[in-house]
Amino acid sequence: MSGTSTGRLYGVGLGPGDPSLMTVRAVEVIAEADVIAYHSARHGRSIARSIAARHIRPDHIEEALVYPVTTETTDHPGGYRGALEEFYEEAAARLAVHLDAGRTVAVLAEGDPLFYGSYMHMHKRLADRYPTEVVPGVTSVSGAAARLGVPLVEAEEVLTILPGTLPEEELTARLASTDAAVVMKLGRTFPKVRRALERSGRLNEARYVERATMEGERTGALAEVAADSVPYFSVAVLPSRIGATAPEPPVDAVPGRGEVVVVGTGPAGPLWLTPESKGALAGADDLVGYTTYLDRVPVRAGQRRHGSDNRVESERAEFALELARRGRRVAVVSGGDPGVFAMATAVLEAAALPEYAEVPVRVLPGVTAANAAAAAAGAPLGHDYATISLSDRLKPWEVVAERLRAAAGADLVLALYNPGSRSRTWQVGKARELLLEHRAPDTPVVVARDVGGPEQSVRVVRLAELEPGEVDMRTLLLVGSSQTRTVRRGDGTTVAWTPRRYPEAP
Template identity: 85%
Template sequence: MTVRAVRVIAEADVIAYHSARHGRSIARSIAAEHLRADHIEEPLVYPVTTGTTDHPGGYQGAMEEFYAESAARLAVHLDAGRTVAVIAEGDPLFYGSYMHMHKRLAGRYPTEVIPGVTSVSAAAARLGTPLVEGEEVLTILPGTLPEEELTARLASADSAVVMKLGRTFPTVRRAIERAGRLADARYVERATMSGERTGALADVDPDSVPYFSVAVLPSRIGAVPVPVPGDAGVPSNSGETNKTGQVVVVGTGPAGPLWLTPETRGELAAAEDLVGYTTYLDRVPVRPGQLRHGSDNKVESERAEFALDLARRGRRVAVVSGGDPGVFAMATAVLEVASRAPYEDVPVRVLPGVTAANAAAALAGAPLGHDYAVLSLSDRLKPWEVIAERLHAAAAADLVLALYNPGSRSRTWQVGKARELLLEHRAPDTPVVLGRDVGGAEQSVRIVRLADLDPAQVDMRTILLVGSSQTVTVRRGDGRQIVWTPRRYPEKPLAESPSPENSPKAAN
């Protein structure tokens, strides 16, 4: 307890505290030595905790009625001029029951809230483990969240504390394990109180877990990775090299943190080594103890082999790609190398990301609302003849087209040639979306007619979305122009049916 809290209790006329039906109150037991015989005590006994209720409003209705009645009881003392101290374990406004009194009474009576030590801080102190360091972010979650939600948030967290365990513990444990954090998860029960227990969360018996316990995922920075011996750029160390390594190929989306999935964010934080094209690595926050291996964008196979070599030596490696790693990106390169000796046994996973086509389409409206084809205009890895043939086929099938890698400093004629091929199948006013640097500082999204597509306005940071014969361009009331492709395609007219007298059935 803080010195201020002790003084306030000493000066109060009334001491109020919440408890279950058994009448025992943790808050009262903590403050017991400071209570006087002449204190008026107001136990606020919950009508329901873990059981059921026959209240017509259900659990929520029963609790709302309880809080209203409790506030009315305290108001009687306040109206009589008495000072009321509502005591609460932890901090009164941090998942505390007092907040329900505060919302009902603070606007009517002079109120002071005395901050307390939260169970989060107490648990960290008992574990003797840093919760967060540097620029890490602490995530605090109630264990009552659905398992999928818990898993997603834990996967993306730097460090985390899950509260309100008890009956939720099995769900919380599964979520932590699914998020890949069970090995470093810690358990704290009744921190700083009698009956305190701490240990590895994986070793805890679910049937022994009370409500007043927390799961702690401490700072990742404390787990300094063991360097791999014998690598340039990786310090030599005679430590552990027999642990199982792995490679995870992740996509950063079109730009940065706003486009990351929770799973990807978690893997980037957990990796010991980051491998990738320098431009994409720059999108990933720098973490102490994490090694970064940047390279040029034209050495994909070498980059994949380097990452797999690190994993063979026991490292946890994230290969960083832009957009979605499986769309014209690093997943193919890694899997191709991983399919050969000596890498066949290295664990490799690919995590999805937001690809440029979907990102640009969302900004423009819904041009990919119907069937569409994805093509790369780069002839660095396949001949232009193949590209032209596929453009003809997709255009003839009246598919919307998402065209990646349309141009660069060394490729300046492909966009003009593609426009000529497409105009053989599409009307001149077919809408084309030019999405450049989507999600980045220089983001721009423009809509032009296919006939007006200017190759000089297209570079390697641009993606082209070419509409079908059904794609619509509309200017909305706010002046914004949007593009969308209907989900329903018009039916072709049915061939003229034979007359009854000429039908085979009539002839018989």
């Protein structure tokens, strides 16, 4: 900061629009200021000034900072961004003249000065040069929630604030994965925001607030709002889901509501979930799954959780479909990718029964254990590979052995699922014997255990030295081809990869 002879800069938050929602401190600062500055469009009207009008005196020096453009159409050589940057520099220079003359400058800002506010552009250019104070204000988010009269977030819920100017895909992903949300900057972005809400399955929850706390305020269900009637000063609100879950439906079916979504949670916790999967889990009335996988999903008020043993997949699938037939929104929780040795097959098989023919079923992909293990080890699946389960619980070992020989003979990298358990201890040793008939003893094998979990362990060993006793159900094996390579890195780790270019045949 410079010496005390300069003036003081204030960023003054005015709240969402109702002058009575200005803070006492905001009123005090305006009263003490020599210069009142505010942004406005080219028509000259300033919402910020109108909110504070009763506190602006005739002896105040007023600085109207008029935007040169209000849309992204401009002939400025630097484009829209260039025009704004030039404007902010010129506006800051105008305010600096007053500050250098020892005058106190109050820059008015709707809502909060540092929350999507124009003041922040002055702050970044002046706050390091002059004594500065920011007076916080009630945000439009808080104002909108208050006018709707609904809780915005409760307990451990997450609130996401989004500008409607984001790409539609980004909006959709973020709306699907969060609990509560507010989308700002509607106006021309409204059609895109509405599509994103619909694609994320959240449209029926969405509320609309226009000019919260101001004259001309309008609230209602967003789905009923006409796109051509939406101004810039409006927001979309997805309020708290707690207490909003639908009550238990009657035994008779509720047409069009019930569905089953099979959700892949990836190999471990929330970091491996896709936004779409997060949204499906959050929006479900019931969660059905193997208890170990259900434990990965956060507990939500109003949701029912139905855990079961890992060996009752068919029963679990029919139970989920029956709930959906009664009108419940059901998420079947599956580890990894639900279509890879997991629950999607069981659900679709049960859904083929005549009594469930009308129940909607969706499958959401997840990160597979093979891909997660490969990433942790480097890129051993960089070329053609085969995925085989070593479990002989659902198919004879003879079939497993035949497929191992065929894949090994074709020189494919192998991803071996379900290699062993407390009741299956010999399969890994037998698989090693079969593979050594086709692979060199020093073929790299990635032994990946609990990938993504707290006990993650990823090692690369020689095929001849693969120890069956170190393999359990939480382990996945990646057996290299004749082309798979390894290198020891500077940090002491061994990285494996399979080149994409295959040697030419002799």
